[in-house]
Amino acid sequence: MGKTISEKILGAHSGGDATAGEIVVAELDYMMAQDGTAPIAIRSFEGMEGEKVARPDRVSFCIDHSAPSPLRAVSQLHALMREFAGKQGIELCDVGEGVCHQLMLEKGHALPGSLVIGADSHTCTYGAVNTFATGVGSTDLAAGMLSGSLWFRVPETMKVTVTGKLPKGVFAKDVALMMVGQITADGATYRTLEIGGETIEGLGLDGRLTVSNLAVEMGAKAGLMEADDKVIDFFKHRTGVKIEAVSADRDARYVEEFEFNVAGLVPQVALPHRVDNVRAVEEVEGAPIAEGLIGTCTNGRLEDLRLAAAVLERGKVAAGVRLIVAPSSREVMLNALREGIIEVFIESGASVMNPGCASCVGTHQGVPGDGENVISTANRNFKGRMGNPEASIYLASPATVAASCLEGKIADPRRYL
Amino acid sequence: MTWYPLPWEDKQKPETLKGSTMIIKGKAHRFGDDVNTDYIISGRHKFKTLDMDELACHVMEDLDPHFCERLQKGDFIVAGRNFGCGSSREQAPLAVKHAGVAGVIAGSFARIYFRNSINSGLPALVCDTSEIEDGDVLEVDLEKGLIRNVSKGTETASSPLPPVMLEILSEGGLVEYMKKHGGFSSF
Numbered sequence: 001m002g003k004t005i006s007e008k009i010l011g012a013h014s015g016g017d018a019t020a021g022e023i024v025v026a027e028l029d030y031m032m033a034q035d036g037t038a039p040i041a042i043r044s045f046e047g048m049e050g051e052k053v054a055r056p057d058r059v060s061f062c063i064d065h066s067a068p069s070p071l072r073a074v075s076q077l078h079a080l081m082r083e084f085a086g087k088q089g090i091e092l093c094d095v096g097e098g099v100c101h102q103l104m105l106e107k108g109h110a111l112p113g114s115l116v117i118g119a120d121s122h123t124c125t126y127g128a129v130n131t132f133a134t135g136v137g138s139t140d141l142a143a144g145m146l147s148g149s150l151w152f153r154v155p156e157t158m159k160v161t162v163t164g165k166l167p168k169g170v171f172a173k174d175v176a177l178m179m180v181g182q183i184t185a186d187g188a189t190y191r192t193l194e195i196g197g198e199t200i201e202g203l204g205l206d207g208r209l210t211v212s213n214l215a216v217e218m219g220a221k222a223g224l225m226e227a228d229d230k231v232i233d234f235f236k237h238r239t240g241v242k243i244e245a246v247s248a249d250r251d252a253r254y255v256e257e258f259e260f261n262v263a264g265l266v267p268q269v270a271l272p273h274r275v276d277n278v279r280a281v282e283e284v285e286g287a288p289i290a291e292g293l294i295g296t297c298t299n300g301r302l303e304d305l306r307l308a309a310a311v312l313e314r315g316k317v318a319a320g321v322r323l324i325v326a327p328s329s330r331e332v333m334l335n336a337l338r339e340g341i342i343e344v345f346i347e348s349g350a351s352v353m354n355p356g357c358a359s360c361v362g363t364h365q366g367v368p369g370d371g372e373n374v375i376s377t378a379n380r381n382f383k384g385r386m387g388n389p390e391a392s393i394y395l396a397s398p399a400t401v402a403a404s405c406l407e408g409k410i411a412d413p414r415r416y417l
Numbered sequence: 418m419t420w421y422p423l424p425w426e427d428k429q430k431p432e433t434l435k436g437s438t439m440i441i442k443g444k445a446h447r448f449g450d451d452v453n454t455d456y457i458i459s460g461r462h463k464f465k466t467l468d469m470d471e472l473a474c475h476v477m478e479d480l481d482p483h484f485c486e487r488l489q490k491g492d493f494i495v496a497g498r499n500f501g502c503g504s505s506r507e508q509a510p511l512a513v514k515h516a517g518v519a520g521v522i523a524g525s526f527a528r529i530y531f532r533n534s535i536n537s538g539l540p541a542l543v544c545d546t547s548e549i550e551d552g553d554v555l556e557v558d559l560e561k562g563l564i565r566n567v568s569k570g571t572e573t574a575s576s577p578l579p580p581v582m583l584e585i586l587s588e589g590g591l592v593e594y595m596k597k598h599g600g601f602s603s604f
Contacts, residue, residue, distance in 0.1 A: 023579055023580075023581055025601045025602070035464075036460070036463065036464055036504075036506060037505060037506065037507070039467055040467065040507050040508070040511075043467060044591070044592050047592040047596065048592050048595040048596050049596050050595075065464060066464050066465075071465055073465040073466060074464060074465050077465070077467070118505075119505055119507075120504075120505055121503065121504045121505040121529055123505075135505040135529050136505060136529060136532065137505055137506075137507035137529060137532060137533035137536060138505075138507040139507060139533070139536045139537070139590070139591045139592060140532060140533075140536060140591065142591075142592075142595070143591055143595050143600075143601075146595055146599070146600070147595070147599065147600035147601065149600060149601060150601070151581050151601045153579065185451050185499060185502055186451065186498055186499035186502065186525065186527070189499065189525065189527060189528060190528050216529075219499065219502060219527055219528065221528055274451070361460045361464070362459070362460045362461045363460060363461065363464045363465075367461075380453075380455070380503065380504075382453050382455040382456065382503060383455070383456070383479050383480075384455055384456070384459045384460075384461070384479040385455050385460065387460070387461045388461075389459075389478075389479040
């Protein structure tokens with residue numbers, strides 16, 4: 001019987017053969033925690049009576065969720081991270097460097113064929129570059145820091161094939177939201193999604209990362225894709241390590257297979273308060289909005305910013321609307337600056353934040369008011385997510401968010417493209 | 418090679434929860450499907466503190482603002498499918514545990530939360546919860562994985578945990594487990 005990508009990567013890291021359903025102890029290639037999870041990981045590490053991190057060269061802490069710190073108490077937690085990282089000799093990505101997931105890619109820490117854990121559920125994003133990457137809690141991360149390994153149940157795999165040419169105004173985020181709507185919030189629980197097909201192959205790396213980012217919104221453990229030249233090129237100058245991408249065998253076993261044709265897809269939006277409550281934008285057009293967010297680990301990359309700018313060039317942010325833009329990393333922000341995109345944002349009336357998570361998690365940089373609607377490129381719209389349980393969050397593509405901000409109400413981006 | 422079924426897919430006799438002989442009696446607090454970690458403990462509370470007792474006051478706040486007032490030590494949270502979906506925050510099971518909840522019983526759990534719960538030493542039992550109503554008195558035998566609904570006179574067996582999780586839970590959580598073992602042997 002052939003192997004899935006998950007079986008091959010987990011097998012290669014646990015010294016043998018791995019088959020779905022087995023439990024293996026696997027050596028970790030890289031580990032990451034952010035400012036919402038690293039402090040507990042540090043406490044757990046100390047509780048384990050850990051003294052030295054097993055492989056300091058394989059651990060990174062990122063300060064991105066509440067960065068710069070909006071509160072004295074948060075500043076203390078950031079200080080705890082800096083102190084631990086300094087003492088242990090592990091990498092610390094400080095305020096303003098960017099969203100943890102983008103940094104793990106740009107720094108060449110999450111590589112094709114490698115095994116990565118992150119104390120953040122959207123660690124599954126790196127599946128788009130063929131990394132078996134999965135979110136864990138802080139104490140699992142602490143166990144990884146202490147021993148260099150972690151136990152995994154080898155997941156069953158669901159195969160998702162996406163075909164068809166994307167129509168005008170329809171992007172990777174629309175494909176991802178459609179998938180979440182169809183597969184539902186727990187349709188892939190404990191499983192890996194292997195995502196491929198001509199549409200995925202046609203996407204740039206940024207778009208693929210958006211699709212894998214939403215894997216966890218279907219409950220998936222990982223959202224894996226095969227690595228092609230676009231992936232290999234991305235890492236060319238980012239790592240000295242030889243890239244060894246992993247493909248599934250032709251006779252690999254899949255527990256379920258989905259095929260989606262996107263040739264007739266229209267712009268999608270997830271309605272409050274569920275990510276799988278997905279509709280066509282047309283159905284909710286006209287709903288008033290008070291805030292827009294473009295950025296996050298889902299849609300803060302250069303392709304996303306280009307797309308938003310192409311729409312925003314056509315007008316000004318409507319009166320009474322706040323548009324917040326946060327590039328996903330310093331590299332992305334500098335590239336956007338050089339291309340004149342940041343200028344477009346500022347001239348349209350947007351507030352451009354430092355690279356980081358911005359208002360996605362409700363800790364700073366744009367908490368909505370009572371009764372307000374927000375339209376965001378992020379990946380979660382749970383009640384209270386952005387810091388106010390009396391606000392409602394809609395999720396959409398950067399183009400839809402930009403168009404909605406121009407009109408002050410949910411708008412179809414196709415008239416601006 | 419040993420195959421471990423997903424906890425909610427296996428209908429075999431539950432394995433013994435080693436080291437734990439407790440039978441806990443408490444009231445069921447009923448929630449629905451897809452209770453995400455933002456609802457269990459909101460991001461606007463968890464980001465600024467490591468004090469789990471402080472977070473405990475805010476458990477389930479956005480779903481039920483008065484939950485903590487009604488909760489008594491040893492009570493159970495009972496939910497439908499996909500409990501704990503969403504973020505990886507370990508503050509979710511930790512705050513639930515610190516609020517005095519004896520365990521969470523659900524139709525299924527999201528995977529990161531499920532690991533975090535066991536790692537935190539908070540029992541997470543998987544069984545069909547459709548018959549359990551808010552306020553039912555439950556008697557849970559952690560050793561046998563049995564859930565007795567005292568109010569309704571029924572009994573349900575929970576699905577067994579894989580051995581590694583049983584070991585972690587019986588040590589009181591992953592911190593204690595790692596303190597003792599330093600790492601994972603093969604299973």
